[in-house]
Amino acid sequence: MGNSADNAFARFRRQRDPNDLAEVFDLCAHDLLRVAMHLCPTDGEAEDLVQETFLAALEHSGRFRPGESVIAWLLGILRNLAREHRKRAARHPEPDRVRKPSVAHPVDLLMHGEFLEAYEAALVGVPMPYREVLDLRLRDGLRANEIAQRLERPSGTVRTQIYRCLLYTSPSPRDNIANLVCP
Numbered sequence: 001m002g003n004s005a006d007n008a009f010a011r012f013r014r015q016r017d018p019n020d021l022a023e024v025f026d027l028c029a030h031d032l033l034r035v036a037m038h039l040c041p042t043d044g045e046a047e048d049l050v051q052e053t054f055l056a057a058l059e060h061s062g063r064f065r066p067g068e069s070v071i072a073w074l075l076g077i078l079r080n081l082a083r084e085h086r087k088r089a090a091r092h093p094e095p096d097r098v099r100k101p102s103v104a105h106p107v108d109l110l111m112h113g114e115f116l117e118a119y120e121a122a123l124v125g126v127p128m129p130y131r132e133v134l135d136l137r138l139r140d141g142l143r144a145n146e147i148a149q150r151l152e153r154p155s156g157t158v159r160t161q162i163y164r165c166l167l168y169t170s171p172s173p174r175d176n177i178a179n180l181v182c183p
Contacts (some may be wrong), residue, residue, distance in 0.1 A: 009070040013061050025054055028071050032078055039082040049085070052077040130165035133158055 005027040012020035029050055036046035036053075056077050057064075064073055119138065123131055136147045144162065147157035 005070045005181065009061075009064065010066065021054075023058075024070060028074055029054075032074055035075060035081070038080060039079070040085075045085075049078060049081055052081055056081065063118060069179065126165055132159050133161045134165050137162055 005024050006028065008020045008023040011017065012024065032050045032053060033046060036049045037043065040049055053074055057074055060077075064070070114123040123135065126134060132151065133147055136142045137144075137149065142150070145155045146157045147153075148158045151158070
């Protein structure tokens, strides 16, 4: 096999005939795949690694030294690619080292400000027992059972208050709040 594959690769380097590279693939791919299956966690990744090996061989065929075994050269490429894949897979950013933007994006600040203005305007017409429940729901994102614990009310009462607030308030605030809750 080695001699045939070596000859086919030498022809490919001289003539750039894809049929010669296909012959190298036919002669070497099975052995490369067996090795790749030991280096990769899944069969699919092993197959991808073999394909990537041939792509690298195609791109860097000028680096091949005549007289060297093409299968040995391909195995070296395969090993190096597998090592790179493992390094990439092992990288895990440390959250403490990742910088967070110190200043929010101006568009985000503008949208947040507009939301708060609309929210405050919508709450103006909401009666008090409903307002505090709705405020905890919309501003703090609390669920009904969490609101009930905080306000020391039954959770069913809190759900009813949220529902009534959205349905029975005057048309203008209800529409504004409904738009905030369900845009």
